[in-house]
Amino acid sequence: MSKILHLDQLDLNQTYSYADYLTWQLKEAVELIKGKITLMSPAPNVKHQDISSNLMRNLLVYFKHKKCRVYAAPFDVRLYDRKKSLLKNEQIHTVVQPDICVICQPEEKLDQQGCNGAPDWIIEILSKGNSKREIHTKYELYQESGVIEYWLVFPSHQTIQQFVLNAEQKYELQAMYTNDDTVIPHLFPELAMSVNEIFDTWAED
Numbered sequence: 001m002s003k004i005l006h007l008d009q010l011d012l013n014q015t016y017s018y019a020d021y022l023t024w025q026l027k028e029a030v031e032l033i034k035g036k037i038t039l040m041s042p043a044p045n046v047k048h049q050d051i052s053s054n055l056m057r058n059l060l061v062y063f064k065h066k067k068c069r070v071y072a073a074p075f076d077v078r079l080y081d082r083k084k085s086l087l088k089n090e091q092i093h094t095v096v097q098p099d100i101c102v103i104c105q106p107e108e109k110l111d112q113q114g115c116n117g118a119p120d121w122i123i124e125i126l127s128k129g130n131s132k133r134e135i136h137t138k139y140e141l142y143q144e145s146g147v148i149e150y151w152l153v154f155p156s157h158q159t160i161q162q163f164v165l166n167a168e169q170k171y172e173l174q175a176m177y178t179n180d181d182t183v184i185p186h187l188f189p190e191l192a193m194s195v196n197e198i199f200d201t202w203a204e205d
Helices: 018-023 046-062 131-145
Strands: 030-033 036-039 069-072 100-103 114-116 121-125 149-154 159-165 171-178
Touching (some): 046 069, 046 100, 046 121, 121 131, 131 171
Parallel strands (some): 121 149
Antiparallel strands (some): 030 036, 100 121, 149 159
16 A cells, blocks of 8 residues: 555545554644544644643643643544443544643553543634634534533633533533633642633734
8 A cells, every 4th residue: 555645645535544544644734533534724823832831831730740641732632432432443533633631541541642532621722723623523522522621712812611521421611711810620620720821922913
């Protein structure tokens, strides 16, 4: 089989698995959403990177001596219905790269390729090119796969939406934070962060 080096060598209408994904050597950054190739947005801008760094700084300090592990993109997360047990690469058809994720069962879910199964907490920082995917498509994927807590970060409005799975395993908007608020993770209430500090970036709007 010839090497897959360019996106035009692939059929965008075909359904692919994670096993296929591992064989590609593409210049473009892609995700698999239920078997379909999805191009990721161009490299994040400075504001996006600043916000990610501010969040990661807090999370890395908090989790330094704890079991949970924290990762920032690029980092592959393989997702599937929470009702299914661990799947083989050929059976997995969704691979995403969240901006930030926290995994609290590292011995079960982490391997050399990334995370196999749902992280406990995912944070997505929206940009113009990815807002629809994060708000709609990934919201459904993260809910279906059992990501307990999901944050949507809106740099343009300096707000954070916090979603948490309820007893019916559906997301509920637990809180919306902005300006002088202190954002408190549902899973880790001791990890309180200043919204102003999260959005303290070098770049202007």
